[in-house]
Amino acid sequence: MVDDSFIDDWRHSRKERLESFTCDKLLPLLLSKDRAALSSAITLIENNSPEFRKEASKLVNKLMPYSGGAWRLGITGVPGVGKSTFIEAFGKVLLSKGHRIAVLAIDPSSSIGGGSILGDKTRMNWLSLQENVFIRPTPTGDMLGGVARHTRESILLCEAAGYDVIIIETVGVGQSETMVHSMVDFFLLLMLAGAGDELQGIKRGIMEMADAILITKADGENSQKAKQAKIAYQNALHLFAHQEGDWLPKVQTCSSLEEEKIEEVYDLVIRYFDLMKSNGMHEFQRKEQDISFFNENISFLIQQGFFGEKAWKDELLNYQEKVKQGLISPFEAADELYANFKGKV
């Protein structure tokens, strides 16, 4: 059991710590590739309260000129597909080529208990100990909009801190993929061979987003199945792959466990960026990413302008209480509150 005074102390010191994270202090440290400063800067941007938000915005805005140089890679796949194991093996290859790697893991943490991914601490054991690697989970909390903004800002921070490969890892098959796709250059979908019928349960939308599909765990008695799956996915991609700037989505197999064909994934990424940079698509994609970022920012500011002000927050709580007591329908409550709000912000 943790006693209350301890929590108070912790909260207090946490706030004090945050207050010490100023733009002026963090910016030069970030640019000198200081890992602790990067960590602090991400903590700062993850805080949504207006007082810290201002400093965070200032920081991100100032470091924008130093960002943009990295490969932004999105990696997704259902739970159990082996994302972490792949990132370990892939990270090893990246390090051997002289890259500096940041892994931002979007972590759909518990909305009830606030818990994090089970067994998180044991993931990417080897990689997390390497000097040129920065690993950070992004808690999703309750607002997907918040995650998008945090992750996008974290990308910029990592780039400014000299990481030239940013890996955004996301779990599941759902909304978060669309979000991650909108912030990366290259989107890699990991798939299992022989886990149920091929293509069953795979969402067309996710496959359409993929720049490459990688069939994992292609080792031992699974090798044959992986080869068959490769053919099946290649055929499927023919049917409904979305083609962006002459790049045809590729399908490959690999074994993270035996570190086989991981180098081939690296080659694929190289070929991708070569093509996209030569045909202007890379620049185009980055502009699209900027627009998504702008859209998220303006949405955030609008919500913040409302929910961030104490008077409106109190009003909101008032109406929530009325709804709870059944005095008003959730519909009418929203209409009334919005009518009050309109013209006064």
Added chain:
Amino acid sequence: MVDDSFIDDWRHSRKERLESFTCDKLLPLLLSKDRAALSSAITLIENNSPEFRKEASKLVNKLMPYSGGAWRLGITGVPGVGKSTFIEAFGKVLLSKGHRIAVLAIDPSSSIGGGSILGDKTRMNWLSLQENVFIRPTPTGDMLGGVARHTRESILLCEAAGYDVIIIETVGVGQSETMVHSMVDFFLLLMLAGAGDELQGIKRGIMEMADAILITKADGENSQKAKQAKIAYQNALHLFAHQEGDWLPKVQTCSSLEEEKIEEVYDLVIRYFDLMKSNGMHEFQRKEQDISFFNENISFLIQQGFFGEKAWKDELLNYQEKVKQGLISPFEAADELYANFKGKV
């Protein structure tokens, strides 16, 4: 190939069709359990343009007194776990007990091609042909907030149209589960036995939300594995299950294919509602659902108040163009636009 005049015609007739969906016309039809009217009403609420939104709000608000009577069940699980097959088998049991069933499937459709779940047409073949069954996919589009509101309103519409079991089906392990959990009474997590290590890849947050875990495909040579998985999950739930109002989350196995132990799921749901209604938790949960609904509504109205007005929409496009041309950072653009917006809405 579809020629443009055809598309124009189709768009025109679609708008005309929507215009014919008025509250006054739909409300009595809905209350008389007219399935076509229910379908039209959902089409109406799915449309986000302000002209139709007004009519939709009016409709939902008017039918609120007729809603609330159903079991609201959420069903989730990774792709391939057999959600549709289970819902078919479970639906058969529900029908045999005299229930009327609405299935709202949250469909993470493509954000690029606009496509829908692959193989959608072949899902729930038998169930979709039954008289007392209404099945409707909810496209997620780009905004999760939109989905939440649409789905919540669809629940109310279905209840007013006399469906007494509402099943919200959702895919993947991520944000949409949290959303669905906030709008249902009973949250069922389907799991596969022996698909990778037990518990690996399962998010603690999802397990914490589950009122029951159902291990599917417990048939043939899978039976033994399913039994082992049941024990593993029972132990896991002991560790971190969230206990709501005396209900201890249960773990069961079933075979949808062989229609085995499906009746036991029905019994479980009965026991759940008996307990929750007797101890007041059901009422409490419904109030929590109302508050979430209110929060979503107010967020929507605020966003709508901005992006729904032509002048601001034009300004938004302006800034997007500037960001695209690299004339301004996505950050500064949002700040400037918000500063203009502030005080003028």
